[in-house]
Amino acid sequence: MKKNEKQEIINNRFQYSTDEVIEKPFNWKQMLRLFSYMKPYGKGLLPLSIMMVLINTAIRLVIPIIIGVYTLDKALVDKDMSLLIILVGVIAGLYVISYIANYFRIKWMNTLGQSVIYDLRKHLFTHVQSLSHRFFDQRSAGSILVRIMNDINSLQELFTNGVINLLMDIILLIGIFVILFVMSPELTLAIMILLPIMFFISTSLRRNIRRSWQTVRLKQSKLNSHLNESIQGIRITQSFHQQKENMQFFDGVNTETFESWRVASQKNAMFRPIVEMTNAVGTAVLIWYGAHLIQAGTISIGVFVSFAFYLGMFWEPISRLGMVYNQLLIGMASSERIFEYLDEKPIVSETKHPQQFNQIEGCIQFKNVEFSYNGERKALKGINLDMKAGETVALVGHTGSGKTTIANLVSRFYDPTSGAVTIDGVDLRDVSLLSLRTQISIVLQDTFIFSGTISDNIRFGNPMSTMEDVVAAAKAVGAHSFIEKLPKGYLTEVEERGNILSVGERQLLSFARALLADPKILILDEATASIDTETEMKIQKALKTLLKGRTSIIIAHRLSTIRDAEKIFVLDHGNVKEQGNHNELMELKGEYYNLVKAQFNMLDAG
């Protein structure tokens, strides 16, 4: 294979659904929404910071007048030394006040900015946690991370410096303009003629820059998705010795990110030279036309000097406004993406007055339930299921037949496309989600273990339970003996995903977790598919304890584990093909019989 072809294959090996470019014009409504996060500080930090800004700006505006008009034109011309000393003292005093005001402005603005970022991140994370499974089906974990971390971080600069700089610069500009105009309208107009030219050049750059920053965000999101996936899948990568290829892909994405940054910051950098060029032309106009006005006796030397001071001060806020505008553009792109998540409604939502499930029997019914994940292919095609309270029900069927989908609907991670799922006769759409999920525990084959101690993991569904409860639950499901052998027993720290534990041990842990949560309904998805016979026997014993007194749905490929189930549903392409207990179904000599026989033959052959 040619080198290029190989690179092409590598470049296409991972496809990440990147966020589409959200291309909208500058949106005041959105800005207001963003700034509404400052509202809680509207009576404290915000007015205090604004006050500091006003003090600082007023001082900066008044100093050139004192220097030009009073020091030069009065004290020096009149040779009034005592006035000169007073004026020097006043200027020094004003500078000290301005430094102090500046200190507090920076301090308070930083606190305000950090607080806004804290609130926004909290709001976004709380909201994302409440979203339905479909939201997470459609997005990579990496791209969600980018929004909660990077997009919010990029607003930090805007809230700590941007907003207040904007205010300060606008006041400065208006102030300077008014003062200049009062001092000499002709000279002001001569200099200001450059403003529209500058405005025109900078606006044409704006759109361009905005797009570039959006591209940067997209590339970053792709990079994050790949990083996240690479680390999660590192074991598979290493076992298939694909590190080099992975690195090549990473390198490609990394280079794209770098390139997009380069382009965006290059465009960004063009603002300053434009401003400086205008500054130079402005100074030339001032010297040429100002000298002419002095000669004509229209303005004094003091006014001319004040003008020079103000002109020096004038371009600085203009150039900073360009920077703030960029921050606003980055902020716009980020906030659009943040608000897009915040506006996402959970597709599984509660009615206005949902019913509380406090004490339930646990009788589950599926009535003509049809369901499709994507609106195209049906995962369930109008099925009817009847599970009595306290019954152990098994779902079997070939891969993709819809078993997990049934479990998803019982937990109401999705709503049926048509038909209804009921518990104790109540449609799940009318039940409070919290009260429903408190009644249900799910044990997945790929048990998720969180970073923390073993006991924290068992306690996950019932954080208030005592250590005695934790140990009792572990003993009941046969997990106690292996936990005891761990270096620190129940206090042993396990990292994310529980890598130090075997699959069977993780499963026993999740059984203990489920038992401690004491649910009325238990769902075991493929819970015993990947363990050895000895562990399986242990787990069978544990299961007996676990299933007692609960309605249990077991999804298992190992048919031996469901022999005792009161009812077995055999699924086929989203339909219920057969139902009955083990003996009835064996007698039927249908699909179930064939499945059992196939598995028996396979074991025999093995």
Ligand SMILES: Nc1ncnc2c1ncn2[C@@H]1O[C@H](COP(=O)(O)OP(=O)(O)OP(=O)(O)O)[C@@H](O)[C@H]1O
């Ligand atoms: N999140 C999803 N988005 C889109 N389609 C999905 C999703 N989850 C499952 N499907 C599809 O729905 C169908 C039923 O899937 P389901 O997970 O219920 O099968 P299953 O019987 O549990 O399979 P297995 O035994 O392999 O776990 C399959 O065709 C599957 O491809």
